[in-house]
Amino acid sequence: MTHHDTDKKKDAEGLQLSDELLSALGKFKQIELEDFQMDVKDLQIIFEAGAAGQIMPKLKLPGVAGLSGKPTSMLQTAFLPPIEKYPNSITTVKLGATKSEGGTRSKTFTIGGEVSPAFYSFENSMPHKPIVTLDVFDMEVPLSKAVKMHVKDVVGDPAAWAKLAVEKFGADMVTMHLISVDPLLKDATPKDACKTIEKVLQAVDVPLVIGGCGDPVKDTALFEEVCTQFPGERFLISSVTLDMDVEKCAKFIKKAGHAVLSFTPMDLNLARELNRRLYDHLTREDIVMDLTTAALGYGLDYAFTNMERARIGGLMGDVELAHPMSSGTTNAWAAREAWLKMSAEWEPRELRGPLWEVTTALTLLLAGVDLFMMMHPAAVKTLKDVTNYLTANKKADPAKFADWVKVKA
Amino acid sequence: MAEKKKGGIKELSPIAVYKNLPKTNCKECGQDNCMAFATKIVNREIELDSCKPLLKPEFAKQYAALKEMLKPAVKEVTVGVGEKAKKIGGKLVMYRHEFTYKNPTAIAIDVTDEMPDAEVVSRVQKTDNFSFEYIGNTLKLDMIAVRSTSGDAEKFKACVKKVSETTKMPMILCTYSPTVAEAGLMAAPKARPLLYAATASNWKDMAELSIMYDCPIVASSPNDLSGLISLAKTLQQYGVKDIVLDPGTFTNEGLADTINNFTMLRRAATKGGEELAGLPLLGIPMAAWMNKGETADDLIKWRESYIASMLIVRYADVVIMHGNDGWSLLPLTVLRQNIYTDPRKPVAVAPGLKVFGTPDENSPVMFTSNFALTYYTVASDIESSKTNAYLIVVDAEGSAIDSGVAGRKLTADKIAEAIKASGIESKVKHRRIISPGKASRISGEIEELSGWKVLVGPRDSSEIPKYIIDKWQP
Numbered sequence: 017m018t019h020h021d022t023d024k025k026k027d028a029e030g031l032q033l034s035d036e037l038l039s040a041l042g043k044f045k046q047i048e049l050e051d052f053q054m055d056v057k058d059l060q061i062i063f064e065a066g067a068a069g070q071i072m073p074k075l076k077l078p079g080v081a082g083l084s085g086k087p088t089s090m091l092q093t094a095f096l097p098p099i100e101k102y103p104n105s106i107t108t109v110k111l112g113a114t115k116s117e118g119g120t121r122s123k124t125f126t127i128g129g130e131v132s133p134a135f136y137s138f139e140n141s142m143p144h145k146p147i148v149t150l151d152v153f154d155m156e157v158p159l160s161k162a163v164k165m166h167v168k169d170v171v172g173d174p175a176a177w178a179k180l181a182v183e184k185f186g187a188d189m190v191t192m193h194l195i196s197v198d199p200l201l202k203d204a205t206p207k208d209a210c211k212t213i214e215k216v217l218q219a220v221d222v223p224l225v226i227g228g229c230g231d232p233v234k235d236t237a238l239f240e241e242v243c244t245q246f247p248g249e250r251f252l253i254s255s256v257t258l259d260m261d262v263e264k265c266a267k268f269i270k271k272a273g274h275a276v277l278s279f280t281p282m283d284l285n286l287a288r289e290l291n292r293r294l295y296d297h298l299t300r301e302d303i304v305m306d307l308t309t310a311a312l313g314y315g316l317d318y319a320f321t322n323m324e325r326a327r328i329g330g331l332m333g334d335v336e337l338a339h340p341m342s343s344g345t346t347n348a349w350a351a352r353e354a355w356l357k358m359s360a361e362w363e364p365r366e367l368r369g370p371l372w373e374v375t376t377a378l379t380l381l382l383a384g385v386d387l388f389m390m391m392h393p394a395a396v397k398t399l400k401d402v403t404n405y406l407t408a409n410k411k412a413d414p415a416k417f418a419d420w421v422k423v424k425a
Numbered sequence: 426m427a428e429k430k431k432g433g434i435k436e437l438s439p440i441a442v443y444k445n446l447p448k449t450n451c452k453e454c455g456q457d458n459c460m461a462f463a464t465k466i467v468n469r470e471i472e473l474d475s476c477k478p479l480l481k482p483e484f485a486k487q488y489a490a491l492k493e494m495l496k497p498a499v500k501e502v503t504v505g506v507g508e509k510a511k512k513i514g515g516k517l518v519m520y521r522h523e524f525t526y527k528n529p530t531a532i533a534i535d536v537t538d539e540m541p542d543a544e545v546v547s548r549v550q551k552t553d554n555f556s557f558e559y560i561g562n563t564l565k566l567d568m569i570a571v572r573s574t575s576g577d578a579e580k581f582k583a584c585v586k587k588v589s590e591t592t593k594m595p596m597i598l599c600t601y602s603p604t605v606a607e608a609g610l611m612a613a614p615k616a617r618p619l620l621y622a623a624t625a626s627n628w629k630d631m632a633e634l635s636i637m638y639d640c641p642i643v644a645s646s647p648n649d650l651s652g653l654i655s656l657a658k659t660l661q662q663y664g665v666k667d668i669v670l671d672p673g674t675f676t677n678e679g680l681a682d683t684i685n686n687f688t689m690l691r692r693a694a695t696k697g698g699e700e701l702a703g704l705p706l707l708g709i710p711m712a713a714w715m716n717k718g719e720t721a722d723d724l725i726k727w728r729e730s731y732i733a734s735m736l737i738v739r740y741a742d743v744v745i746m747h748g749n750d751g752w753s754l755l756p757l758t759v760l761r762q763n764i765y766t767d768p769r770k771p772v773a774v775a776p777g778l779k780v781f782g783t784p785d786e787n788s789p790v791m792f793t794s795n796f797a798l799t800y801y802t803v804a805s806d807i808e809s810s811k812t813n814a815y816l817i818v819v820d821a822e823g824s825a826i827d828s829g830v831a832g833r834k835l836t837a838d839k840i841a842e843a844i845k846a847s848g849i850e851s852k853v854k855h856r857r858i859i860s861p862g863k864a865s866r867i868s869g870e871i872e873e874l875s876g877w878k879v880l881v882g883p884r885d886s887s888e889i890p891k892y893i894i895d896k897w898q899p
Contacts, residue, residue, distance in 0.1 A: 085662075086662065086663050086664065087659050087662050087663055088629075090625060090628065090655055090656065090659050091655055091658050091659045091662060092651075092655050093651065093654055093655050093658050093701070094651045095650035095651045095653070095654050095689075095693070095702070096693075097689050098689060098692045098693045098696060098697050098699075100692075100696075135681070135684055135685070135688075136685070136688060137681055137685055138685045138688070138689055158884065200865070200866055230831060230866070259833065280832075281824075281828065281831065281832025281833070281834065282824075282828075282832065308828060308831075308832065310825065310828060312756060312759055312760055312763065313559065313759040313762075313763065313798065314796075314798055314799075314825050315796070315798075315824075315825060315828070316760070316763050317521075317763040317764060317766055317768070318768075320521070320738075320763075320764070321521050321522045321768050324520060324521070324522065325520075325522050328520070347827075347828075350825070350827055352802065352885055352887065353755060353759070356885070356887065361751040362557075362751040362752055362755055363751070363752060364752060365752070367723060367727065367752045367753070368751075368752035368755060368756070371727060371730060371731070371752065371753065371756050372756050374727075374731050374756075375730075375731065375734045375756040375757065375760055378731055378734055378735050378738075379734065379738050379760060379764075382684075382735060382738045382739060398727070398731060401677075402680065402731070402735075405677050405678050405679075405680045405681060406680055406681045406684065407681070408678045408681065409681070410678040410679070410681065411648070411679075411682060412647075412648045412673065412675035412678075412679030412681075412682035412683060413648075413675070413679065414647035414648040414649065414673055416715065416716075417647035417648070417673050417675070417712065418601060418624075418645075418647070419715055420709055420711055420712045420714070420715055421572050421573065421574070421599045421600060421601065421621070422572070422573075422574045422576070423574070423711075423714050423715050424537075424539075424574060425535075425711070425714040425717075425725075425747045
């Protein structure tokens with residue numbers, strides 16, 4: 017239940033309230049006499065408020081006859097927060113490992129663990145704040161102008177890019193996309209790609225996500241090499257898909273002690289199937305799900321509903337979906353409205369683009385995403401600000417709210 | 426708390442509806458029989474009033490019972506009059522996957538009674554003319570919020586008059602002073618604006634105005650839900666018909682309470698059947714402009730936009746904004762369109778061969794996915810450049826190109842099949858097909874399976890016309 021903030025105000029209203037209660041009760045009495053339907057629950061709530069002792073005798077006073085039925089003072093009724101209980105909770109997954117844990121990171125993160133839908137803090141607070149990992153690529157990639165202007169000095173130097181992401185852009189983690197191994201791009205060897213990981217591990221002390229190129233065969237070879245060379249770092253391996261050799265991947269990931277991103281194309285049945293196959297070798301605490309993120313305007317509605325359903329399903333007892341969720345929010349930039357030069361009324365795109373990413377991210381934040389893979393520094397800042405606001409456990413101050421009507425904007 | 430009510434989308438069965446129908450199987454409604462009509466009713470695919478026999482006096486009781494049964498969890502309230510009148514609320518469910526959300530969040534842009542006339546007119550016109558074409562829909566703004574910053578009744582009256590002369594869009598009249606509000610209403614007595622706001626201190630006078638001018642009214646009780654539904658109950662008992670709830674919109678650290686209040690109210694309405702919570706919700710992202718201090722305007726617009734987006738996701742039925750820049754409004758109008766689509770149907774177009782202009786046997790052939798947005802984007806780029814071309818729309822189960830390739834919904838198999846099935850091989854004498862740049866990964870496979878030479882085209886379809894001029898040779 018919400019209460020007024022300042023004590024002074026509370027006192028003043030407390031006095032006023034008992035007058036109002038009296039007349040409200042008098043009103044109900046009247047209504048009853050006139051054979052109106054009386055709301056019994058209201059009366060109960062008023063009695064529970066502790067004023068019953070004072071009020072009861074007055075109820076016996078004769079009612080005022082001949083009123084129109086319109087209330088003359090505020091009726092009081094209590095809003096009861098609609099709390100639900102959920103039979104299950106979301107698994108937690110730890111990312112990164114410190115020296116004492118067998119890795120080299122000075123920071124680690126735990127994600128997941130929710131016991132209510134996202135930010136239903138009237139029920140339960142979020143046990144772990146959603147976090148952000150920034151994209152770093154190991155070679156030149158097509159980037160939109162709005163993004164490029166912030167990273168142009170570090171493209172081609174993943175270690176410097178990672179450092180910039182952590183130190184300047186506030187990334188919690190870094191995603192090292194090893195796309196150079198793509199047979200259609202540079203077809204680099206897994207061993208070569210691992211050299212980049214080594215450099216990035218030296219440059220930053222945050223946990224890493226290790227991304228492949230999307231080719232199921234090459235990624236299997238890449239991840240196997242990563243697991244051989246860097247056991248114990250508790251990377252998030254991004255990602256294992258149904259068209260890879262799931263058993264083989266699960267085994268070497270388990271052996272190296274990493275976590276895995278279970279990636280499926282917007283179909284909860286496929287997500288369940290892949291998770292079931294991973295359970296044969298990995299524990300539930302090793303698995304984060306990526307249910308596919310589509311950009312605002314380009315299928316975000318499916319992504320949102322899919323994730324919201326997965327989260328509610330997970331809480332309601334569908335253990336195969338009760339995993340923390342990751343979103344490739346960078347996909348927001350696939351929307352042409354994020355980067356295209358449009359007519360003057362929609363410009364500047366330098367603001368429209370990152371706001372497109374923010375809108376995509378916040379929509380999915382409210383669906384329950386725990387880990388955001390993002391691109392633009394301004395979008396990252398906003399997402400972090402909002403998650404901080406939503407988890408700060410501070411009360412809104414209603415005292416000045418009414419001023420919005422007169423604000424000179 | 427308030428009385429429980431029926432009408433949750435899940436409990437309603439076609440049988441329960443059928444029992445109350447005239448059972449004449451007259452087909453006047455266009456359905457084969459009354460049971461088919463009942464099924465359509467349950468799916469909200471037909472209006473109850475299209476059953477003509479049901480409207481006869483002898484079925485009055487059944488009609489009333491059905492109306493009660495079909496009552497949405499959130500009451501529907503109409504703001505404004507005429508063709509631009511806007512219905513808000515009317516929600517049946519809490520979660521989007523349960524059923525299509527009804528009545529997309531109305532977006533209002535403000536003016537004030539201290540703005541020069543010219544500024545009022547230009548802001549109103551800009552709001553009225555806002556328009557963005559998106560997958561066959563025109564995204565629009567909906568209302569004008571007139572704020573009394575002066576507190577002067579005459580100034581407010583003049584401003585409302587100016588606005589109502591400039592647009593037919595519904596208005597929200599914003600003032601806590603009943604005197605000022607009445608002056609505004611007198612300037613537009615039949616316009617049925619939304620009156621903002623009744624509070625614990627002015628509710629009686631505001632209720633009188635709402636009744637006298639037959640206009641909906643906002644009950645405002647910032648961050649105090651008990652106070653809010655108490656106020657709504659008081660207004661109802663006083664005789665006010667249409668009430669909208671304002672639980673307060675707070676920025677920054679107040680966002681947590683804001684999101685929680687909206688969520689609690691909507692859950693109480695949809696899952697708990699609480700009638701007093703079952704009223705449309707007003708969000709005020711404009712609150713971001715309070716105490717702005719030295720903050721740059723663009724930053725406030727950015728904040729206002731993302732707060733509006735969060736409120737669109739979390740149940741606001743109407744929002745009031747100040748920033749009216751295209752860059753800050755476009756993301757949230759697109760989001761609103763996305764959130765309010767039917768979650769059951771993928772937005773896809775029919776696969777097959779599409780013909781642009783008057784192509785001949787040497788004209789370019791391209792392919793794309795059947796995701797509606799992808800198709801319309803590509804189609805409009807080809808059309809606007811007046812390129813003569815064939816476009817093969819491949820059934821990618823409604824996926825975009827990149828996610829379709831990644832998710833194996835747009836595969837070389839399907840593309841090869843689509844080329845065969847399209848009959849294109851008898852229409853052109855070359856065997857060269859332009860692939861979207863984002864499908865370059867599978868171009869080799871397509872060549873193997875189809876026998877066509879694949880030219881990897883641009884990553885964005887806006888570059889198709891230029892690509893064809895520069896690169897196309899049959």
